[in-house]
Amino acid sequence: MDTTPGDAPQRAPAVFILDCDNTLLDNDAVKADMDARLHALLGDGLAARFWETYEVVRDKQGVVDLPMTFIAFQPILRDDDLLDRVQAAIMDYPFQTRLFPQSLGAIAHLETMGRAVIVSDGDTVYQPRKIERSGLGAAVHGQWVVYTHKEEHLAEVMAHWPAEFYVMVDDKARILAETKRRLPERFVTVHIMQGHYAGENYTPAPDLTLPSIGDLQSLDLSALRRLLG
Ligand SMILES: [Mg+2]
Missing domain, CATH: 1.20.1160 (Paired amphipathic helix 2 (pah2 repeat))
Structure with missing residues (x-):
């Protein structure tokens, strides 16, 4: 683990694993x-x-x-x-001036259903600084971590944030496909079509594709749970 997240919380029904760049913040x-x-x-x-x-x-x-x-x-x-x-x-x-307009609203909505955390790819200096200074770190109550390649650390993420199931939210279809391929019965994958990676396609396809991060506000827990497997 490149950056140590906050104290381990209790098991949640769902943990939403949110990407930073081009998912919550217009990188x-x-x-x-x-x-x-x-x-x-x-x-x-x-x-x-x-x-x-x-x-x-x-x-x-x-x-x-x-x-x-x-x-x-x-x-x-x-x-x-x-x-x-x-x-x-x-x-x-x-x-903080480059958050997508509904990022904070989306986080607030997800926290009515479970726990929202940020798992981001990047270096150990600039990327943590971006998460903190944008206000995203505070929005997820300090529950964030930065890895070089997040899809290689799914077991650590699951051990740190225990949940019935996980929802991976990312602008990169490659990361979502890799996650779904590894743990299909534990992860729902949601592709946010923002930023210059949005047009890329990988197999398996994401469980859900949304135009923007704000569209997460229309989701409910039972609909997400049906997408598992
Ligand atoms: Mg990204």
Whole structure:
């Protein structure tokens, strides 16, 4: 486990495992804003070099890793004051302004049926900062965790948040398919069609496909339980 979640709670009827990026928070917009800030600070050539470095680090680490990207970009930029400003522009971003409009309402609705938790993919510095500063950490009462690849940690998640069954909510069909393939009788999978991964298709198909995170507010527990298996 990369980041330790809060104290273990009691067994819930359902635990809703919510993704962060492009599920609760418009990460495509965060990244577009980040690109604009980099162009303003660095100019086009160095901004392009930053994104090349970002992709090299992502390939090497298997996940977006901004702290590692800053380290790798330092010898390219060779200006520590400017690097500090680049880091500040990215790390001090106002993440709370990029929640999807009904994310907090959806979490509140899910908590009338069970427990809502956030299980996110990412690095151990930037991603926790995003979850906390966006207000999402508080919305789930501190019940969140970050892994490099969440689908490899389902047993840990289930041990930490005991439940009759689980509802995995994600914008990536690949993660949902992998989860359903591993534990079909314990997980209902819900695909949220937001962000640039939304059009991807994987087998098995998600149990439910919704246009936006706000549509979770129309679900009830018995309808979800019928989707198990
Ligand atoms: Mg996502």
